Amino acid sequence: MKNLLLITTLLLGMNVIAQSSEVEDKTAFFIDDIPIKQSTLAQYHNLKGYKRPADAEQERAQQMQSAQELINIYLLSAEAEKNGLHNNYDVKQSLELSRRNILMKAMAEKYAAEIEVSENELEEAYATINKNAVLKADFKIRNIIVEQQKTAEEIISKLKSGDSFEQLEKEYSPEGFKEPKTLEWMNSSLVQPEIAAALKSLKISEFTHEPVKTRFGWHVIFLADKKTIPVPALDTIRDDLAGLIKKKKLSEKVGNLRAKVTVKAADKAK
Numbered sequence: 329m330k331n332l333l334l335i336t337t338l339l340l341g342m343n344v345i346a347q348s349s350e351v352e353d354k355t356a357f358f359i360d361d362i363p364i365k366q367s368t369l370a371q372y373h374n375l376k377g378y379k380r381p382a383d384a385e386q387e388r389a390q391q392m393q394s395a396q397e398l399i400n401i402y403l404l405s406a407e408a409e410k411n412g413l414h415n416n417y418d419v420k421q422s423l424e425l426s427r428r429n430i431l432m433k434a435m436a437e438k439y440a441a442e443i444e445v446s447e448n449e450l451e452e453a454y455a456t457i458n459k460n461a462v463l464k465a466d467f468k469i470r471n472i473i474v475e476q477q478k479t480a481e482e483i484i485s486k487l488k489s490g491d492s493f494e495q496l497e498k499e500y501s502p503e504g505f506k507e508p509k510t511l512e513w514m515n516s517s518l519v520q521p522e523i524a525a526a527l528k529s530l531k532i533s534e535f536t537h538e539p540v541k542t543r544f545g546w547h548v549i550f551l552a553d554k555k556t557i558p559v560p561a562l563d564t565i566r567d568d569l570a571g572l573i574k575k576k577k578l579s580e581k582v583g584n585l586r587a588k589v590t591v592k593a594a595d596k597a598k
Contacts, residue, residue, distance in 0.1 A: 359402050372398050436578060443577050445570045453569050454562045461557040467519075467527055468511040470550040472500050480539035480546035487535050493550045511552055520544070527551060 355363040373394040381387035413419055470493055474480050483496055516524040520542040530536065530551040540547040562569075 359399060362402060362406075364398065364402070369395065369398060372401075439578055439581055440574055443574045445573045449573055450562065450566060450569055453573055454559075454565075457569075458559050461559050464515065464517060465527075465554055465556040466513045466515050467551060468513055468553040469527070470494070470497060470511070470552060471523075472497050472548045473545045474500055474548075475545050477539050477541070477546050480548050483548045484535070484537060484539065487548070488537075493535060496548075513555075523547060523549060527554075 353365045353367045356366045356369045357364050373391060376390075376394055378390045381390060408414060408419075414423070472480075472483055472493075474483070479500070483500055486496055487493060516527060519527075522540050522542045526536050526540045526547075526549055530549070532551055532554055535550040536548055540549060
């Protein structure tokens with residue numbers, strides 16, 4: 329127990345794995361003659377994903393648990409090799425998959441470190457966010473639907489002459505729909521594309537000056553209210569935005585690698 333307490337002190341302050349060279353990486357302890365490096369101990373502890381400790385005592389308890397588990401891992405894996413389990417087909421397959429998964433993550437990290445994001449790319453991405461915020465705006469609308477384009481044009485003419493939209497809504501709506509409606513917020517992504525396109529050009533309290541055709545008929549639309557998704561200032565989301573751009577570029581790199589190889593079903597490979 330005394331040795332274990334000494335081991336766990338080596339973990340103090342190792343909340344982030346340092347990118348140390350092999351020369352700098354000191355041995356934390358030995359299991360028989362097997363040296364366990366400080367980085368191995370710290371890496372395993374970080375992989376556990378512990379919640380932030382409430383105090384030093386809880387932190388030490390977490391570190392002791394990590395050290396004990398790591399010792400068990402080495403002991404049992406050594407026994408597995410003594411028993412020849414490393415030659416088992418399923419075990420060999422799992423080891424190979426683990427090896428490739430680790431290499432994949434290392435290569436992805438290398439690519440990510442090499443990817444640069446320009447100020448122009450950040451500004452273009454930010455402009456896209458602003459555009460999408462407008463496209464995903466919420467609206468309150470009044471909507472008169474009629475069967476004939478000529479009727480819709482007649483309604484628009486009356487609106488231009490000063491008639492009330494609510495009154496025309498009662499006059500032209502089908503029976504059963506003439507009562508005043510309670511306007512609810514609706515997202516532009518949930519309405520017909522033709523209506524969403526028409527709403528983009530309308531300001532609050534304006535109506536469409538041309539009838540809008542959808543599969544339901546001819547529409548005359550009045551925009552009662554609108555609210556858009558607030559977009560944070562670029563400087564406050566710069567790092568997150570750069571991360572998304574890097575992720576997209578990394579995906580493109582992987583796509584380029586896939587384009588260079590041929591993948592065939594086993595029965596068609598010959």
